[in-house]
Each structure stands twice: as structure tokens, then as C-alpha cells.
Amino acid sequence: MKKSSRVLAAFTIAVLSFGLLVSLMTGAVEAAPTFPDTNFQQVWQRADKLLTERTGVGRGYIWGPESLFSGTEPYNEGSGGVRTVQYFDKARMEVNNPNGNRSDPNFVTSGLLVKELVLGRQQNGNDVNNYTQGNPSEVQVAGDPNSGGANANAPVYRSFKNVATFNNDNPANPQLGEVITQSIDKAGTISTITSPDLSVRTSTYESSTRHNIANVFAYYGNQQGLIWNGSSYVNGLLFYPNATYVFGLPITEPYWIRAVVGGVEKDVLVQLFERRVLTYTPSNDLNNRAEMGNVGQHYYRWRYQESLGRGTNNPITATPTNTPPVSNTPIPTLGSTTTPTNTPVPSTTPIVTATSTPTPTPIATSTVAPTVTPTPSDPLPSQWLARFNAYRAAAGLPPVTEDAALSAADAKHVDYMLLNPNEMVHDEDPTHPGYSPEGQQAAKQSNLARGGSNNDPIDMWMSDILHRYGMLKPELISTGYSFKCNAQGCGAALNVIAKTTGTGLPDGVVYPGNGQQSVANLQYITWQFGSFDPVVTLVSASLKDGQGQAVPFTAQPAQGYFNVVALQLQNSLTASTTYTVQFTVSQNGQTKNKTWSFKTL
Secondary structure, eight states: OGGGGGGGGOOOEEEOTTSOEEOOOBSOSSOOOOOSSHHHHHHHHHHHHHHHHBSOOOOOOSSOSSOSEEEEEEOTTSGGGEEEEEEOSSOEEEESOTTSOTTSGGGEEEOOHHHHHHHTEEEOSSOTTOEEEOOOOOSBSSSSOOGGGTTTTSOBGGGGTTTOOSSSOSOOOOOTTOBOOEEEOTTOOEEEOOOSOTTOBEEEEETTTTEEEEHHHHHHHTOEEEEEOSSSEEEEESSSSOHHHHHOSBOSOOEEEEEEETTEEEEEEEEEBSSOEEEEOTTSOGGGSEEEBOHHHHHHIIIIISTTTTSOOOOOOOOBSSSOOGGGOOOOOOSOSBOOSOOOOTTTOOOOOOOOOSSSOOOOEEEOOOOOOOSSSSSOOSSHHHHHHHHHHHTTOOOOEEOHHHHHHHHHHHHHHHHOTTOOSSSOOTTSTTOOHHHHHHHHHEEEEESSOTTHHHHHHHTSHHHHHHHTOTTEEEEOEEEEEETTEEEEEEEOSSEEOSOOOTTOEEESOTTOOOBOSOOEEEEEOOTTSOOEEEEEEEEEOTTSOBOOEEEEOOBTTBOEEEEEESSOOOTTOEEEEEEEEEETTEEEEEEEEEEBO
16 A cells, blocks of 8 residues: 555656656745735645645646735625635635634635626625626636737627526526537627537536536546645645635536637637636647636726726725735736636546545546547447457457446446536445445446546546556456436446456556557557556656657656556647657666557547
């Protein structure tokens, strides 16, 4: 069990194209903000503290690097008619009841700012009918700032007024697994277009507001990574206690828009939630496709600099805490309406649940990014087991068989997942609906996923390091699989532990395989070893195209039970091109080398 500690130290490392290993840079990036409430500090530190202390983390801020304003604002139900707030680039934190339970995650709330920006209403308290009417915000929801008309055609918050849901209006029917083909323009006109990215689909449905959620955003909201627990860095959910706490519920469908990003007009997927705006730009590099809008910055500007969008600059009545008067507090230049730093990529960041399992074998949990283009061949077999075995064959591994009992147990756990949509762990609570001993055991032995259609989980699990690990174990001989849906979404489970032999491969398993053809949508190149094998340490690596030119990547060391080294591609590979990979690792005091080639689709 000693290997498990490695996951806590598995920071991303950069490998130069010449094969030299470079460790993660540390040191202060910028000073952390000050806080008017200790719970604000705890919430901010969980995910954002790391980004002020280290570079190369590979994700963007959830709240922001600095405070725009901290103090009090009028709030009818607050103590003395006010509540403590703090503005960041991405959102506003609030303490509505200072005498509440500070151990409750909801002691600090995140403001429903998107609603106010779209409707042009400043909410004055809990009563939805108690508001100050202004005008909807004219700030672009995505892309570059509109200084000098540089992004004039991109939709603004006002553009979504007639398609957003605030009072059971503008609902949508469930369309799970459908390619997203609706677009919206600045006037709010909805059109049907050819999707700029066929892999971007709806994957879950929120019955409360009756809106579909794009797979890239569902995946984004379920990510794990290094977080601060108050005393040390551990692995955990980035969006705590869940994505809804941070994003709120979806209030629009996901729409394609045209927006200027980095001076170039691009296709961008945008979806508005109660608390945040999420965007996805397929043409961006892998580490910057999914981004979070600067809603906190936009709202602060709208409320205080633009007087609720009426254009005047009235003085602010809030009482600041530990900050200069708000009227003298500068608003940062709107360099971009979306996250300018490296935000995790939905399609490349695995969601891993740290759950004890009977054997030290990796189990990964995730929300599916549907219709990942298959890698072993094009097309792959449509039947799930044949599809799974095609991936194994590409890696030079023997096929596995289906065990009916394992599939039945996986089906029971998928039923449990669908009955308990807020749970995504490798266990079952005996007090919750759908519990069964068989399902509980399956949960501990299976890759899990939400969303997508029948084969999407197989493709997605193969698209990242940690899901792939269990599927490409040489010793796996049988498996079970289940995929089911209900009105709220879909779930899947694939058993990768129960039926194994003691036989592995001394030289490990590489993926893509040696000589593999038609490799598409590749994000990680891996060389994996057995869970009980001596731990491998990456010494050097290189990736070159057919002309011998170095291809940039970021290297991933072995993590926990996942005894695998990997290269995370920084850009998409060129089609119909042969690439050569070279790894050098150290294992048990011995150096091992591996060189092989594959060809892209």
C-alpha cells in the first residue's frame, strides 16, 4: 500500500523536446488576497492557493488571483440589513448569516450574478420580487474585450434574456447524446448550424431548470486535482462540495457563438449557469479549451461603474473592509472575458475518486465526453466488448470475455448511480435507494462514468491515463459492463479488477501501440507497468514527427497505484503523420528504453 502516497506528490512536470527532465517550478507567483472572513479564505484556498505558489499547475483560477472589493452590501435578510461580500474575477462570495454553522459548506455562498446581468436586475434580498431594475449588461460573455469594437459581434449578457430560464420559462427537452447545433448571435437569434466540433454533445439533463448540459462542461465540473485541506495539499474535487455550488444550475442551453479570441474570430461554445459562464473553444490549444468567464468582474463593473447598466457612475453605498473606498477601487482592465490562465481541459483531465479497493488497481470515475473519435481504427466495432477488445488489440494485448455476473453487478451499481445523481464514488450507502451488496462491490472494482451514449464511456476511458490503465492490464481476462439512462442522465460501469491472472508483461504496455494506424484525438501517450511492479521513474522522453521535428508535450510521472509514465500533448497531432516516441525510465535500479511509432488518422 506504500505506492498510494505517490499521488499526492505527482505534480505535472515539463519535459523538453530534447529529452531533458525539468521539475515543476515553485515559488510565489503572486500574493494571495486578504479576506474579511476566515471562511472566504478557506473557500478560496481550497483550489486557488496552489496557483499563487507554483507555476505549471495546468489549471486556471476558480475565483481569481486577487480581490476586487471586500466589504458589505445591502441585503434585506442580512444582519443589520447588510451582508459581507468579496468580489473576485470569476464570482462573488457572500456570508448571508454570520451566526450560521461555519462548518456547513453553504455558510459561504456564491452570488447568482448571471441572472442579474441578463435581466438587468439588482437583487436586494431573498424575495425575487424585491429588486432594483436597471438594464441588462452589454459586456461580451466570451472572447476579447470590445474596446474600439474589437469584439462587437459576440453575444452579450442581454443577448440571452429571451432564452434563459428564471421562472420556469424557456425550457428544453432532454436531448442526451445529441450533437450541439444551435447557435445564438448578439441579437439573441437562435439558428441551426453545422457543429464546429462533432464531439461536443449534450450529456446530462438538469430537471430543475429543464436544460441540457454540454459534455465538455459536465466533465469540467467533476474534475479532481491538488487542493488545500487547511494543512497540506491532497487530491480532491476542485469544485467543492459539487459543481452546482460553484456554477449554479444551467439557465440556458449550450450555444455556439462567434467571438474574437486573441484577435481572431472563432467558434466558441457558451453556456450560462446561475453563478458562472462557461466557454469551450475547440480551436484553442488543449490546455485552454474550457474556460470560465469573468462574471465577478463583469458584475462589479455593471453594478458600480455603470450604475446597473444605466451608464452613470453613482457612488457606492457599501462599506469596504480592509480595502480602499470602493469608488477608488480600480476595476482591472478587461483583458479577456474568459479565464486567461491554463484552465483544465475537459477532454484531457481525468476525474479520479480516491476510494480504497480490495487490490491496488486504479479505478477512475468521470463524466463522459461523448463521441471521442476511436483510436484503434475508424470505425471501431459498435458492440461494447468488441470495441474494448479492439483497443486492447491495438496495444498488443489479448481479448477479454464478458462475465455475465459482473455485468449484472455493474447494472445494479448503475441503477444506484441513477437513483442518486449527486453521488459519484466507488461505494454505495446502504441507507440510500438502490443499494445492493453486489452493486457496492461492483462500484469498488469498476471504472464509472455519467453521460453519453452506449459506447462513449469506452472511448472516453481510453482517452486519458487513469481510466486507460485498468483497461490495458495484460492480466485482465474477463470484465462486466453496464450502460443505462433515465430522465436525468446516463451512467456506465466497467469492471477492471475482479477477473485477472497473475501474469503481466515485464516490458509493460504502450499506447498507442507499436505500428498502430488511424490514431485520432490522442491526448496522452502512455507506457504502463503492473500495480505490483517496482515503481518506474521517468528519466527522459521525446516525441518527433515524420520529419524528425520535436513535438511539444508535458510529461506525467507515475501516480499512486497508476504505475505509468505519460506524455500529455500540448497540441493536436497532424493527420496522416507517423510519429516516433522514445521513453527512458528507471525501474528497480535498472534503465529501460522504449522506442516505437504510430500513425495518425
